[in-house]
Structure formats: C-alpha cells, structure tokens
Amino acid sequence: MLFDESLGHPENQQKLMNAWQANRIPHALLLHGPEGCGKEAFAIGIAQLLNAADENGVIDRESSVFRKIAQFQHPDVQFIFPTPAQSNAKPEELQAALQEKAKNPYRRVTFTGKNTFIGIDTIRELKKEAGYRLYEGQKKVFIIAEAEELRPEAANALLKLLEEPPQNLKLILVTANLHKLLPTIKSRCQMLRFSPMGETQIAAIVRRFVPKVDERDLAAIIRLSGFNLKRTFEFLDKNALQNRDLAIDFLRKAILIHKSQELMALVEPLTAKKDRDDARQMLWFLLLWFQDILHINKGVKNDREIRNVDKADTLRKFIAFTPTAEINGIVREVEATIRELDDPRNLNPLLLLTHLAIRLNPLLKKA
Template structure:
C-alpha cells in the first residue's frame, strides 16, 4: 500500500492505490469523514506519491520514498507545487481561493503535479464556495485539488458533484489500541482507554498519548456525575445545578469533548446496571459470569469500575439510557446555536431531577 501512515481506512487507501496504478488521477477529490481519521495525512501522502522523484527509478511502485528532495519538501511544507490552504480565522476566504486560481495558470515548478489541499472546506464563505466551484469547473492539466471536510452536508451539492468523494470512517478501537502499543509503546490498559475515549479519531488518541494534546477532563466529569448522584453530594439543588452549568459554559472549547465523556460514562453505567440486574434476577452462575465478562469488554472507563458499580446502585438501566439521549439532544441543540448556558442548565436539571 502506498501510505502506511494511515490505519483503518482500507477503502480510501484502495481507491487511491488503484488511481495511481492506472494513472487515472481525478482532478478533484473530496475526503469526507470525522476529524482525526487520516484525511490530511492521506492527502499529503498522495501529494508525495504524485511528485516523488524516486518513483521514476522504480517502475510499478507507487509508495513515495519519503527521502528524496520532493518528499522532504512536502513533509516540511515548503514544496512550491504542494499547498495546504487552511481557514483564515474561522473561515476560508475568497482571497485564498483567488490566489489558487492565479497559481493554476502556471505549470508545476518542480514536480509532476500541482496539488492544493483545502482543509475544513465546509467553512468556506459563500463567496469562497462559489469561487471554488468555478475552479473545479475548469480543471487544469496536472493540477489536483483535495478538499477535506468533516461535514459534507454543509458543502454546495454542486461542489460535491464535481469531486471524487473518498469516504473516511471512525477507526476501530482495537486498531487504535494496537497502533498506540506498537508505535508509541503505550501500556495496554492506557492504550485501551485512549482508544475508546477518542471515538475513532486516531489523531486525538495519538495526540493524547504523546502529550501533544491535553487529555480530556475525565476525572472532572466523573466527579460531576458522582457529586449529584451521591447521597452526600449537593443532589439536585438549583444553586448547585446552576453553578455546574456556569462552569461547563466556561469550557466552551472542550464542551464537545465533555459531552462525549458524559455519554461514555452513562453508557458505562447502563452496562453495569444491566450486569447488576442479571445478578439480582439469578440467571445462574454461568450466565452471570458471561454478563460480567461482556460488561468488562464493553465498559470504556474500566479503571473506574468500582465507582461505576457504586453509582449503579442509585441509577437504573432506563435512567442511564435516557440520560444518553438527553446529552446528545443538548449537543445537537448547541450546534444549532441554542443559548449554551440555558441548554446546559436544562440538561443538568433533566439528568438530575428532583428539585
């Protein structure tokens, strides 16, 4: 395979491998999938494969060497024929697309292909999107556009229709755990936890493992739930709920991650509650053992199993399942530009009723 850096994306890799083998390179690709699953990595790998100097000496090979001057320049971000265009602030502006249109009139300076990688293309302004559409409608020889997005529905349908869409999926936890153990020497227990917490995002898991990205505030979230579920905690007193909502609102940059952690915790609670139910109803030792083994395989926060079992005594499977729905509804509401504080207050009052 021409790109060993990307894991868990056999369909995307296979599609591009066949394009390289046949020489049928599309003038525009749309890499669509969640953040952190390898879209940009694969785009840069394709750019290297299209311009690798060493491939001239290896007929039938399509894996870039990573050592030639072209590959090294692309890796360092200073190859004149390979440009990565990122949002300028919160959006991709029309000036950035105009610059691309101007550059399109020139032949490649050093490589075989000119390649533009447009990150977060769903964040283009309306003017930039219309200008991009014109660029795609007038493909130039030996020019390749690679658009990256985690939200394909936000793009103009006409832009999507002019690209070859390459789908990326969340990567399985087992694949990510194996990667962390083999490439980064992460202990098995920690690798398993990170693989579950990242929800299929290799980039997040690797970032956490290497310290490049701060770990999510898992202990804070567990304390939040435990405080309200504990008989010794504040219960559902309005003041405590409002203070918690205010604290969460201040973590706007981490909010999506915090909601992920909350969902993970309640999903674990649901599993532990169900396992406890099997014990209470007396289905037999073998059945109970199988239920325990299954729950341990599915629980994300396995290192907090004792805490989960304590909270399961004051929670039910039904309540945990309903809580997951409430958290997800809150996430969607905030994405639709609802008032963040009110959405969080409503979520917490629903999660911890009884005021």
C-alpha cells in the first residue's frame, strides 16, 4: 500500500507504510539520492502521513491538517532550507521563497546572488521547538532540506538532537550529497535511497503544475535536464531551448572567430542580467553538447545517455564538420569558464565568454 501514489518511489513508500503500521517509524530518516528525484516532496508526504492519515494509512487530502502541512503553515511541521546570512536576508524574501516552495514542492529554493547555508541559530531554534508540546498534530516533523549545507557548528548541534530526540519528534534530513554529511549524523538516521525518476513520471508531475506545457518541448527539456525534476522546472522557466540554440550558435561563431562582431552580438544579451543565469545555462548546454559527442564517438547505444536527442541530425553534422576537434580539451575549457563565471570576483562575464570562444577556436580545428 502506498500513502501517496503521486510521489512515486513505491519501494520506499512501502517500507514506510510497513513501519507506520507497526508504529515503528524511525525518529530520524535520511532521504538521499540524486538531485531532482522528488525527495523533498516525499519528505512532506511523510509529514502528512504522520499527521493526516486515518487508522488505515489513508491520508485525508481535504483536511485542514493536510493543507496546512502542504502550505508550510502547520505549527508542528517545520521545513528548513539553506538561507542567506541574517544580515543579507529580508523576512519577506524568506517568506516568499517558502510560498513558492508551497506552490510547487519540486522546485528549488533560490536566493539569487547570495550564498546560502543552514546556520547554528536555525538549529538552536529547532532544538527549542522540539522541547515544546504538540500544538495540534500527532507528531512534530522537522524536515531539513539540503542537509549537506549545515555549517559545522550547526551539524554538531543537530547531532545532539539526534542523540536524544523527544518521543513525539521525527527528523527527516534530505540530501543529494550524502558524502558531505558527518558520519555521526548518518549513523543515527535510517537511510532511504532514492533513484532518478523516469521520463514518464517527470512529465506527469510537470503537467500537474504546468498544464499547458508543449509536449515536444517538455520531452526535450527533460532530456537536457538529465532527468532532474528541479532542473526541468528551471529550464521551463528560462527559455532553455532558446539558450541551447544560442550555445550551438556560439560554437559556430567560435569556429569563425574572425567574425568577432557577430560573436559579441551573440554573447552580450546573455551577460546583461546580473544573475548570469542565461550565460551559465548556455555553458551547461555546451557541456552537454560535447558530452553527447563523446558518447556518440564511443558508440554508446543507451538512448538515455544522449541528452540532445532532438538535435541528433545537427550533432552528426557537427561531428562531420569538426572531425579533428579536441573534445576533452573543449570540455575542460567550458568547465573552467563555468567556475570563473561562478566567482563573484569576475565582474565581466562578457569577457569570459569572449575569451572562451578564442580558446575553443584552435581546439575545434585541431589537426
């Protein structure tokens, strides 16, 4: 029996239902697996199972308890996520981020241009809250998203709560980077491994939140995202297919570097925005393009490995046009530019992309 079929991951749901029916849900769960496979939405579903289910494990989706948890308004359920330092975070900005997450639990919580983390003060507040009686629920549930972003002092403070949890508290940690968590934290949690979602399931979830999505575009974007649900929603928001086409044009201009005015006209719009998202996305698509070329050159037959399936003809033509290209060197240059773009000290992304084109030119023509 599943507690919420729409969440997917039936094996993990069955494990939890068995534990729930035996009244043996662990005091601490650690949901881990690749980014964008629905772990945070699943954690919210667990909170609803613990607080809004009848004696048969059927969740009342019309109840006020269910709605409050979904909207992050239930006093016994806390959703913790990385935020900017208090000096850089406005309360209304934090509230707006939470409201966006409530609208779509599969989206990423972002604060453009700001470093985020989970600090000691946040965990201190959680520990204080853990000591209070239940307000109206059956269990207190604290969900910590992106738990790898815990600062060392915050992780140590959380460890104390894991060692001596109140009886009415369930902690759910979520991470896509299990290796970054303290071994002592991992050892005190029951771990649930999550696998990537398939194309059909991702498409079904997207349609719930974007009902008018173009099916052909959606199929292409799911591939480009690497079957990552968070990234799929981001790509739908940010004209990803248009930026992918710009990446291909960028390569053409890099080959014909003497047409520098055309190159500048191409990259200037990408670098006009302060958040640099379009430029970063274009570089991401450059990486995918050459990773696909590597796969094709190696004779990879697994269709799932090729991201630009809808551009297969263009890929083959590009390979034929640049038969001596140094692909590994190109990948290294693009990765280096992504790192440079993410460095706030680099104030001129236009210059970065122009220099990248200059460096790619001999690699694309390598004899």
